[in-house]
Amino acid sequence: MAKRKVESDTARRILDIAERLAQTRGFNAFSYADIAGALRITKASLHYHFPTKAKLGERLIERYKTSFEAALAHIDEASGDAGAQLRAYVAIYQNVLDSNRMCLCGMLSADHDTLPKAMKEGVRRFFDANEAWLVHALERGRAHGQLAFPGPPVEAARLIIAALEGAMLLARTYGEPSRLRSTSDRLLADLGVRATATLAAAS
Protein backbone atom coordinates (compact mmCIF):
# COMPACT_ATOMS: atom_id res chain seq x y z
CA MET A 1 0.00 0.00 0.00
CA ALA A 2 1.67 3.18 -1.14
CA LYS A 3 1.19 6.14 1.14
CA ARG A 4 -1.96 8.01 0.32
CA LYS A 5 -1.70 11.76 0.04
CA VAL A 6 -4.38 13.26 2.25
CA GLU A 7 -5.56 16.44 0.60
CA SER A 8 -8.20 18.89 1.64
CA ASP A 9 -11.16 19.57 -0.59
CA THR A 10 -9.89 23.06 -1.30
CA ALA A 11 -6.46 21.76 -2.24
CA ARG A 12 -8.10 19.37 -4.67
CA ARG A 13 -10.13 22.15 -6.23
CA ILE A 14 -7.01 24.28 -6.56
CA LEU A 15 -5.24 21.41 -8.30
CA ASP A 16 -8.19 20.83 -10.61
CA ILE A 17 -8.17 24.41 -11.80
CA ALA A 18 -4.41 24.69 -12.01
CA GLU A 19 -4.29 21.45 -13.95
CA ARG A 20 -6.68 22.69 -16.57
CA LEU A 21 -4.81 25.98 -16.86
CA ALA A 22 -1.45 24.24 -17.19
CA GLN A 23 -2.86 21.86 -19.78
CA THR A 24 -4.23 24.65 -21.91
CA ARG A 25 -1.93 27.64 -21.37
CA GLY A 26 1.27 26.14 -19.99
CA PHE A 27 2.86 26.51 -16.58
CA ASN A 28 4.20 30.03 -17.11
CA ALA A 29 1.01 31.39 -18.59
CA PHE A 30 -1.31 31.10 -15.60
CA SER A 31 -1.13 32.79 -12.24
CA TYR A 32 -2.34 32.46 -8.70
CA ALA A 33 -4.75 35.24 -9.57
CA ASP A 34 -6.32 33.03 -12.27
CA ILE A 35 -6.89 30.21 -9.79
CA ALA A 36 -8.11 32.58 -7.09
CA GLY A 37 -10.59 34.16 -9.46
CA ALA A 38 -12.01 30.84 -10.59
CA LEU A 39 -12.25 29.54 -7.03
CA ARG A 40 -13.51 32.81 -5.52
CA ILE A 41 -10.90 32.95 -2.81
CA THR A 42 -7.87 35.22 -2.51
CA LYS A 43 -4.36 34.68 -3.75
CA ALA A 44 -3.09 34.70 -0.17
CA SER A 45 -5.28 31.73 0.67
CA LEU A 46 -3.74 29.72 -2.12
CA HIS A 47 -0.34 30.11 -0.52
CA TYR A 48 -1.67 28.38 2.60
CA HIS A 49 -2.32 25.22 0.55
CA PHE A 50 0.65 25.50 -1.79
CA PRO A 51 3.39 27.79 -0.45
CA THR A 52 5.00 28.30 -3.86
CA LYS A 53 3.97 27.83 -7.44
CA ALA A 54 6.83 25.35 -7.82
CA LYS A 55 5.37 23.13 -5.08
CA LEU A 56 1.98 23.37 -6.73
CA GLY A 57 3.59 22.31 -9.97
CA GLU A 58 5.28 19.31 -8.39
CA ARG A 59 2.01 18.14 -6.88
CA LEU A 60 0.27 18.68 -10.20
CA ILE A 61 2.66 16.34 -11.97
CA GLU A 62 2.57 13.74 -9.21
CA ARG A 63 -1.22 13.62 -9.24
CA TYR A 64 -1.40 13.53 -13.02
CA LYS A 65 1.03 10.62 -13.14
CA THR A 66 -0.92 8.72 -10.50
CA SER A 67 -4.18 9.14 -12.37
CA PHE A 68 -2.54 8.14 -15.64
CA GLU A 69 -1.13 5.02 -14.05
CA ALA A 70 -4.57 4.17 -12.74
CA ALA A 71 -5.87 4.36 -16.29
CA LEU A 72 -3.09 2.07 -17.47
CA ALA A 73 -3.86 -0.42 -14.69
CA HIS A 74 -7.47 -0.36 -15.79
CA ILE A 75 -6.41 -1.26 -19.30
CA ASP A 76 -4.34 -4.15 -17.99
CA GLU A 77 -7.37 -5.54 -16.17
CA ALA A 78 -10.00 -4.96 -18.80
CA SER A 79 -8.54 -5.49 -22.24
CA GLY A 80 -7.68 -8.62 -24.07
CA ASP A 81 -5.06 -8.64 -26.78
CA ALA A 82 -2.22 -6.20 -27.23
CA GLY A 83 -3.97 -4.42 -30.09
CA ALA A 84 -6.93 -3.58 -27.90
CA GLN A 85 -4.58 -2.39 -25.20
CA LEU A 86 -2.79 -0.03 -27.53
CA ARG A 87 -6.08 1.29 -28.86
CA ALA A 88 -7.14 1.94 -25.28
CA TYR A 89 -3.83 3.69 -24.67
CA VAL A 90 -4.26 6.15 -27.52
CA ALA A 91 -7.87 6.62 -26.45
CA ILE A 92 -6.57 8.19 -23.23
CA TYR A 93 -4.83 10.87 -25.25
CA GLN A 94 -7.87 11.35 -27.45
CA ASN A 95 -10.10 11.82 -24.41
CA VAL A 96 -7.75 14.46 -23.02
CA LEU A 97 -7.78 16.35 -26.31
CA ASP A 98 -11.55 16.00 -26.66
CA SER A 99 -11.94 17.74 -23.31
CA ASN A 100 -10.06 20.68 -24.80
CA ARG A 101 -6.84 19.92 -22.98
CA MET A 102 -3.33 18.94 -23.88
CA CYS A 103 -1.21 16.35 -22.10
CA LEU A 104 0.00 18.06 -18.93
CA CYS A 105 3.50 16.67 -19.24
CA GLY A 106 3.66 17.40 -22.94
CA MET A 107 2.95 21.04 -22.12
CA LEU A 108 5.47 21.02 -19.30
CA SER A 109 8.10 19.52 -21.56
CA ALA A 110 7.68 22.57 -23.78
CA ASP A 111 8.20 24.72 -20.66
CA HIS A 112 11.21 22.57 -19.73
CA ASP A 113 13.92 25.22 -19.69
CA THR A 114 11.97 27.42 -17.29
CA LEU A 115 10.93 24.74 -14.79
CA PRO A 116 12.48 24.11 -11.38
CA LYS A 117 14.49 20.92 -11.13
CA ALA A 118 11.92 18.95 -9.16
CA MET A 119 9.32 19.56 -11.84
CA LYS A 120 11.67 18.50 -14.63
CA GLU A 121 12.30 15.25 -12.80
CA GLY A 122 8.59 14.70 -12.31
CA VAL A 123 7.93 15.12 -16.02
CA ARG A 124 10.63 12.59 -16.81
CA ARG A 125 9.13 10.09 -14.39
CA PHE A 126 5.79 10.48 -16.15
CA PHE A 127 7.29 9.59 -19.50
CA ASP A 128 9.31 6.78 -17.93
CA ALA A 129 6.08 5.24 -16.68
CA ASN A 130 4.48 5.57 -20.10
CA GLU A 131 7.45 4.01 -21.81
CA ALA A 132 7.64 1.11 -19.36
CA TRP A 133 3.97 0.31 -19.79
CA LEU A 134 4.19 0.48 -23.58
CA VAL A 135 7.31 -1.68 -23.71
CA HIS A 136 5.57 -4.34 -21.69
CA ALA A 137 2.47 -4.25 -23.86
CA LEU A 138 4.53 -4.32 -27.05
CA GLU A 139 6.67 -7.22 -25.89
CA ARG A 140 3.69 -9.28 -24.90
CA GLY A 141 1.84 -8.47 -28.11
CA ARG A 142 4.78 -9.48 -30.22
CA ALA A 143 5.40 -12.67 -28.28
CA HIS A 144 1.77 -13.65 -28.76
CA GLY A 145 1.86 -12.85 -32.46
CA GLN A 146 -0.69 -10.05 -32.04
CA LEU A 147 1.74 -7.34 -33.06
CA ALA A 148 4.31 -7.17 -35.82
CA PHE A 149 6.91 -4.43 -35.70
CA PRO A 150 10.63 -4.20 -36.37
CA GLY A 151 13.33 -3.24 -33.89
CA PRO A 152 13.47 -3.02 -30.12
CA PRO A 153 10.15 -2.45 -28.30
CA VAL A 154 11.60 0.53 -26.47
CA GLU A 155 12.09 2.35 -29.77
CA ALA A 156 8.55 1.63 -30.82
CA ALA A 157 7.35 2.85 -27.43
CA ARG A 158 9.25 6.12 -27.75
CA LEU A 159 7.93 6.64 -31.26
CA ILE A 160 4.39 6.13 -30.02
CA ILE A 161 4.77 8.66 -27.21
CA ALA A 162 6.49 11.20 -29.46
CA ALA A 163 3.90 10.85 -32.21
CA LEU A 164 0.97 11.20 -29.81
CA GLU A 165 2.41 14.23 -28.06
CA GLY A 166 3.25 15.88 -31.36
CA ALA A 167 -0.09 15.01 -32.89
CA MET A 168 -1.89 16.63 -29.96
CA LEU A 169 0.00 19.86 -30.54
CA LEU A 170 -0.83 19.82 -34.23
CA ALA A 171 -4.46 18.87 -33.70
CA ARG A 172 -4.97 21.87 -31.44
CA THR A 173 -3.08 24.19 -33.76
CA TYR A 174 -5.51 23.28 -36.54
CA GLY A 175 -8.53 23.14 -34.24
CA GLU A 176 -9.14 19.60 -35.49
CA PRO A 177 -9.15 16.95 -32.74
CA SER A 178 -9.75 14.37 -35.48
CA ARG A 179 -6.14 14.83 -36.56
CA LEU A 180 -5.03 12.98 -33.47
CA ARG A 181 -7.23 10.06 -34.38
CA SER A 182 -5.99 9.74 -37.94
CA THR A 183 -2.37 10.02 -36.86
CA SER A 184 -2.75 7.44 -34.09
CA ASP A 185 -4.57 5.09 -36.47
CA ARG A 186 -1.73 5.42 -38.93
CA LEU A 187 0.75 4.83 -36.11
CA LEU A 188 -0.96 1.71 -34.81
CA ALA A 189 -1.29 0.33 -38.31
CA ASP A 190 2.51 0.24 -38.51
CA LEU A 191 2.50 -2.01 -35.47
CA GLY A 192 0.06 -4.40 -37.05
CA VAL A 193 -2.95 -3.14 -35.13
CA ARG A 194 -6.22 -2.91 -37.03
CA ALA A 195 -7.83 0.54 -37.16
CA THR A 196 -10.02 1.71 -34.33
CA ALA A 197 -13.52 0.26 -34.80
CA THR A 198 -15.52 3.03 -33.14
CA LEU A 199 -14.43 1.56 -29.85
CA ALA A 200 -16.44 2.86 -26.92
CA ALA A 201 -14.07 3.84 -24.13
CA ALA A 202 -15.65 2.49 -20.97
CA SER A 203 -15.53 4.48 -17.73
Next chain:
Amino acid sequence: MAKRKVESDTARRILDIAERLAQTRGFNAFSYADIAGALRITKASLHYHFPTKAKLGERLIERYKTSFEAALAHIDEASGDAGAQLRAYVAIYQNVLDSNRMCLCGMLSADHDTLPKAMKEGVRRFFDANEAWLVHALERGRAHGQLAFPGPPVEAARLIIAALEGAMLLARTYGEPSRLRSTSDRLLADLGVRATATLAAAS
Protein backbone atom coordinates in the same frame (compact mmCIF):
# COMPACT_ATOMS: atom_id res chain seq x y z
CA MET B 1 10.41 37.51 -57.29
CA ALA B 2 8.68 37.67 -53.94
CA LYS B 3 9.04 41.00 -52.16
CA ARG B 4 12.13 41.06 -50.02
CA LYS B 5 11.73 42.34 -46.48
CA VAL B 6 14.31 45.04 -45.94
CA GLU B 7 15.44 44.87 -42.36
CA SER B 8 18.00 46.87 -40.50
CA ASP B 9 20.96 45.18 -38.93
CA THR B 10 19.63 45.90 -35.47
CA ALA B 11 16.25 44.44 -36.34
CA ARG B 12 17.99 41.28 -37.52
CA ARG B 13 19.96 41.04 -34.30
CA ILE B 14 16.80 41.50 -32.28
CA LEU B 15 15.13 38.72 -34.23
CA ASP B 16 18.14 36.44 -33.79
CA ILE B 17 18.05 36.79 -30.02
CA ALA B 18 14.29 36.63 -29.76
CA GLU B 19 14.28 33.54 -31.94
CA ARG B 20 16.68 31.69 -29.70
CA LEU B 21 14.74 32.71 -26.61
CA ALA B 22 11.43 31.63 -28.12
CA GLN B 23 12.92 28.33 -29.23
CA THR B 24 14.26 27.54 -25.78
CA ARG B 25 11.87 29.19 -23.31
CA GLY B 26 8.68 29.75 -25.31
CA PHE B 27 7.04 32.99 -26.37
CA ASN B 28 5.62 33.89 -22.97
CA ALA B 29 8.81 33.17 -21.07
CA PHE B 30 11.07 35.84 -22.47
CA SER B 31 10.79 39.60 -22.32
CA TYR B 32 11.97 42.73 -24.03
CA ALA B 33 14.33 43.10 -21.09
CA ASP B 34 16.00 39.79 -22.01
CA ILE B 35 16.60 40.94 -25.56
CA ALA B 36 17.70 44.41 -24.48
CA GLY B 37 20.19 42.92 -22.02
CA ALA B 38 21.70 40.59 -24.58
CA LEU B 39 21.92 43.32 -27.20
CA ARG B 40 23.07 46.06 -24.80
CA ILE B 41 20.42 48.50 -25.82
CA THR B 42 17.34 49.65 -23.91
CA LYS B 43 13.87 48.18 -23.94
CA ALA B 44 12.52 51.41 -25.38
CA SER B 45 14.77 51.07 -28.43
CA LEU B 46 13.32 47.68 -29.17
CA HIS B 47 9.89 49.22 -29.54
CA TYR B 48 11.23 51.40 -32.35
CA HIS B 49 12.01 48.27 -34.38
CA PHE B 50 9.05 46.17 -33.26
CA PRO B 51 6.23 48.25 -31.75
CA THR B 52 4.66 45.31 -29.94
CA LYS B 53 5.74 41.87 -28.89
CA ALA B 54 2.96 40.44 -31.03
CA LYS B 55 4.43 42.09 -34.15
CA LEU B 56 7.85 40.76 -33.21
CA GLY B 57 6.32 37.31 -32.88
CA GLU B 58 4.69 37.50 -36.30
CA ARG B 59 7.95 38.50 -37.93
CA LEU B 60 9.73 35.72 -36.06
CA ILE B 61 7.44 33.10 -37.53
CA GLU B 62 7.54 34.60 -41.01
CA ARG B 63 11.34 34.62 -41.05
CA TYR B 64 11.57 31.12 -39.60
CA LYS B 65 9.24 29.78 -42.25
CA THR B 66 11.19 31.47 -45.03
CA SER B 67 14.48 30.03 -43.84
CA PHE B 68 12.91 26.59 -43.44
CA GLU B 69 11.57 26.75 -46.98
CA ALA B 70 15.01 27.69 -48.23
CA ALA B 71 16.37 24.55 -46.58
CA LEU B 72 13.67 22.49 -48.27
CA ALA B 73 14.45 24.05 -51.64
CA HIS B 74 18.08 23.17 -51.09
CA ILE B 75 17.11 19.55 -50.50
CA ASP B 76 15.11 19.55 -53.72
CA GLU B 77 18.12 20.72 -55.67
CA ALA B 78 20.80 18.62 -54.04
CA SER B 79 19.44 15.23 -53.13
CA GLY B 80 18.66 12.26 -55.30
CA ASP B 81 16.11 9.72 -54.27
CA ALA B 82 13.19 10.21 -51.90
CA GLY B 83 14.95 8.34 -49.10
CA ALA B 84 17.85 10.78 -49.15
CA GLN B 85 15.41 13.67 -49.20
CA LEU B 86 13.59 12.43 -46.13
CA ARG B 87 16.86 11.82 -44.32
CA ALA B 88 17.85 15.39 -45.15
CA TYR B 89 14.49 16.57 -43.87
CA VAL B 90 14.90 14.96 -40.46
CA ALA B 91 18.48 16.24 -40.38
CA ILE B 92 17.08 19.77 -40.27
CA TYR B 93 15.31 18.95 -37.05
CA GLN B 94 18.37 17.20 -35.67
CA ASN B 95 20.52 20.25 -36.40
CA VAL B 96 18.08 22.52 -34.60
CA LEU B 97 18.11 20.27 -31.56
CA ASP B 98 21.90 19.91 -31.64
CA SER B 99 22.19 23.67 -31.39
CA ASN B 100 20.24 23.45 -28.15
CA ARG B 101 17.03 24.72 -29.63
CA MET B 102 13.56 23.41 -30.24
CA CYS B 103 11.48 23.94 -33.37
CA LEU B 104 10.16 27.50 -33.10
CA CYS B 105 6.70 26.57 -34.30
CA GLY B 106 6.60 23.47 -32.13
CA MET B 107 7.19 25.70 -29.12
CA LEU B 108 4.63 28.21 -30.33
CA SER B 109 2.09 25.46 -30.84
CA ALA B 110 2.46 24.69 -27.14
CA ASP B 111 1.82 28.38 -26.43
CA HIS B 112 -1.14 28.29 -28.85
CA ASP B 113 -3.92 29.32 -26.48
CA THR B 114 -2.07 32.46 -25.41
CA LEU B 115 -1.00 33.69 -28.84
CA PRO B 116 -2.59 36.53 -30.83
CA LYS B 117 -4.52 35.41 -33.88
CA ALA B 118 -1.93 36.48 -36.43
CA MET B 119 0.70 34.33 -34.74
CA LYS B 120 -1.58 31.30 -34.64
CA GLU B 121 -2.14 31.66 -38.35
CA GLY B 122 1.57 31.97 -38.99
CA VAL B 123 2.28 28.77 -37.11
CA ARG B 124 -0.35 26.96 -39.14
CA ARG B 125 1.18 28.20 -42.38
CA PHE B 126 4.55 26.85 -41.27
CA PHE B 127 3.13 23.39 -40.74
CA ASP B 128 1.15 23.63 -43.98
CA ALA B 129 4.40 24.24 -45.84
CA ASN B 130 6.06 21.28 -44.14
CA GLU B 131 3.16 19.03 -44.92
CA ALA B 132 3.01 20.08 -48.56
CA TRP B 133 6.71 19.46 -49.07
CA LEU B 134 6.52 16.06 -47.40
CA VAL B 135 3.47 15.00 -49.36
CA HIS B 136 5.25 15.81 -52.57
CA ALA B 137 8.40 13.93 -51.57
CA LEU B 138 6.38 10.94 -50.38
CA GLU B 139 4.29 10.79 -53.55
CA ARG B 140 7.31 10.94 -55.78
CA GLY B 141 9.19 8.37 -53.70
CA ARG B 142 6.31 5.96 -53.83
CA ALA B 143 5.75 6.45 -57.55
CA HIS B 144 9.42 5.71 -58.18
CA GLY B 145 9.38 2.66 -55.94
CA GLN B 146 11.84 4.23 -53.53
CA LEU B 147 9.37 4.32 -50.68
CA ALA B 148 6.84 1.78 -49.46
CA PHE B 149 4.19 2.92 -47.06
CA PRO B 150 0.45 2.30 -46.64
CA GLY B 151 -2.31 4.88 -46.80
CA PRO B 152 -2.53 8.43 -48.12
CA PRO B 153 0.75 10.41 -48.28
CA VAL B 154 -0.83 13.24 -46.30
CA GLU B 155 -1.30 10.94 -43.32
CA ALA B 156 2.29 9.78 -43.49
CA ALA B 157 3.39 13.41 -43.72
CA ARG B 158 1.40 14.37 -40.64
CA LEU B 159 2.77 11.41 -38.72
CA ILE B 160 6.31 12.44 -39.62
CA ILE B 161 5.80 16.02 -38.44
CA ALA B 162 4.05 14.93 -35.25
CA ALA B 163 6.69 12.35 -34.40
CA LEU B 164 9.57 14.75 -35.01
CA GLU B 165 8.02 17.54 -32.96
CA GLY B 166 7.19 15.16 -30.13
CA ALA B 167 10.59 13.50 -30.26
CA MET B 168 12.29 16.87 -29.92
CA LEU B 169 10.31 17.59 -26.77
CA LEU B 170 11.22 14.23 -25.30
CA ALA B 171 14.87 14.43 -26.32
CA ARG B 172 15.26 17.72 -24.48
CA THR B 173 13.34 16.46 -21.46
CA TYR B 174 15.84 13.64 -21.14
CA GLY B 175 18.82 15.75 -22.12
CA GLU B 176 19.55 13.22 -24.86
CA PRO B 177 19.57 14.65 -28.39
CA SER B 178 20.29 11.13 -29.63
CA ARG B 179 16.70 10.24 -28.84
CA LEU B 180 15.58 12.30 -31.80
CA ARG B 181 17.88 10.34 -34.08
CA SER B 182 16.71 6.91 -32.95
CA THR B 183 13.08 7.92 -33.18
CA SER B 184 13.46 9.42 -36.64
CA ASP B 185 15.40 6.35 -37.82
CA ARG B 186 12.58 4.17 -36.58
CA LEU B 187 10.09 6.43 -38.30
CA LEU B 188 11.86 6.41 -41.66
CA ALA B 189 12.28 2.66 -41.50
CA ASP B 190 8.47 2.36 -41.56
CA LEU B 191 8.50 4.24 -44.85
CA GLY B 192 11.03 1.87 -46.36
CA VAL B 193 13.99 4.23 -45.93
CA ARG B 194 17.27 2.66 -44.88
CA ALA B 195 18.77 3.98 -41.64
CA THR B 196 20.92 7.07 -41.67
CA ALA B 197 24.45 6.13 -42.71
CA THR B 198 26.36 8.79 -40.80
CA LEU B 199 25.29 11.19 -43.49
CA ALA B 200 27.25 14.43 -43.44
CA ALA B 201 24.82 17.34 -43.63
CA ALA B 202 26.36 19.75 -46.11
CA SER B 203 26.11 23.49 -45.62
Next chain:
DNA sequence: GTCTATAGGTGGATAGAC
Protein backbone atom coordinates in the same frame (compact mmCIF):
# COMPACT_ATOMS: atom_id res chain seq x y z
C1' DG C 1 17.78 55.28 -33.62
C1' DT C 2 18.70 55.36 -29.00
C1' DC C 3 18.13 57.25 -24.72
C1' DT C 4 15.78 58.49 -19.75
C1' DA C 5 11.86 58.31 -17.31
C1' DT C 6 7.64 56.63 -16.26
C1' DA C 7 3.06 54.88 -16.62
C1' DG C 8 -0.10 51.22 -15.45
C1' DG C 9 -0.51 46.60 -14.80
C1' DT C 10 0.50 41.87 -13.10
C1' DG C 11 3.76 38.37 -11.16
C1' DG C 12 4.67 35.41 -6.78
C1' DA C 13 5.02 35.87 -2.07
C1' DT C 14 4.58 37.51 3.04
C1' DA C 15 2.76 39.59 7.60
C1' DG C 16 -0.55 39.58 10.60
C1' DA C 17 -5.66 40.12 11.87
C1' DC C 18 -9.71 37.30 12.31
Next chain:
DNA sequence: GTCTATCCACCTATAGAC
Protein backbone atom coordinates in the same frame (compact mmCIF):
# COMPACT_ATOMS: atom_id res chain seq x y z
C1' DG D 1 -8.23 28.59 6.56
C1' DT D 2 -9.30 32.83 4.80
C1' DC D 3 -8.88 37.53 4.78
C1' DT D 4 -6.69 42.63 3.95
C1' DA D 5 -2.84 44.98 2.95
C1' DT D 6 1.43 45.34 1.15
C1' DC D 7 6.12 44.40 -1.00
C1' DC D 8 9.05 44.36 -4.70
C1' DA D 9 10.27 42.62 -8.97
C1' DC D 10 8.94 42.40 -13.51
C1' DC D 11 5.98 43.14 -17.60
C1' DT D 12 4.67 45.73 -22.12
C1' DA D 13 4.32 50.07 -23.76
C1' DT D 14 4.63 55.31 -24.34
C1' DA D 15 6.34 60.29 -24.17
C1' DG D 16 9.65 63.14 -25.31
C1' DA D 17 14.71 64.67 -25.18
C1' DC D 18 18.90 64.00 -27.77
